[in-house]
Amino acid sequence: MAASNKDLIRKLLKGIETGDPASVAVVNEEKYIQHNPQTYEGSEGLAALFQRLSKTNPRVNVVRAYEDGDFVFAHTEYEFATSRVGFEVFRFEDGHAVEHWDNIQPRHGPNPSGHSMVDGTTEAMDLDLTESNRELVREFVDLVLIDRRLERLEDFVNAGGYIQHNPHSSDGVRSLRSALAATFDDSLMIQYEVLHRILAEGNFVLTVCEGFLGGVHTSFYDLFRIDRGKLVEHWDTVEAVPPRSEWKNDNGKF
DSSP states (O other): OOOOOOHHHHHHHHHHHOOOGGHHHHHHHTTTTEOOTTSSSSSSSSHHHHHHHHHHHEEEEEEEEEEETTEEEEEEEEESSSSSEEEEEEEEEEEHHHHHHHEEEEEOOOTTSSSOOOOOOOOOOGGGGHHHHHHHHHIIIIIIIIIIOOOGGHHHOOEEEOEOOTTTOOSSSSHHHHHHHHHHHHHHEEEEEEEEEEETTTTTEEEEEEEETTTTTEEEEEEEEEETTTTEEEEEEEEEOOOOOOOSSSSOOO
16 A cells, blocks of 8 residues: 555654755755745755654654645654744645745743643544634634634534643643743733635644744644534744845745
8 A cells, every 4th residue: 555645754753863965865855845944945855854864863753744735744853953843734746745844943841731742642533524624723823813703612622622732731621721821911921913725634633824923934833632612722832033144045935
């Protein structure tokens, strides 16, 4: 049986650790569009890059991976010189990965509720509810995070149990409300402005947003797990977008 796209991406990312040149066979490097602004495009073949990186003894773990049409989105943890957590998004065309986005930050935690940035449920369920879950999260982001309508919070978040993996927050809708209220009151703290992409498989939904954190241009990736029409679990990464003068390719972060 042919490997799924998400299995191919697991193998690709593991190639950073192993240096296996076969891991990059999934990528069409002639078409590959790189959206990490800190990565040069086309300057070094992926096989050569992975071989070089593998000699530094990195550790790569793909904690979660999901498929949405031509897209694969993965939740990953990396051990290079420092420990990092990230989301990787790949677009496929004709059986090969041709476009890539990511959002990676230093690992922090555990948070006040004892959760790491990556632990928790991994298996996608309720595949027949993918589209309704996607729309639920889209409405939550638009109304609560972008429009800051906190009075709508419990229309979306499970009041009886909300598991939080953000390293600075704790479980529960009350804690979430307090954290959002505090940041919304300070216009320079967190500002979600644009929802660029929303990817879903079953009860897992990933959003890619642009905004500001402390006045710094920032990319917000948020992964939600949904149960019976409510948000019940959340993971995220936050990464500053480098100024345009520092970009190493012209494709843009989003």
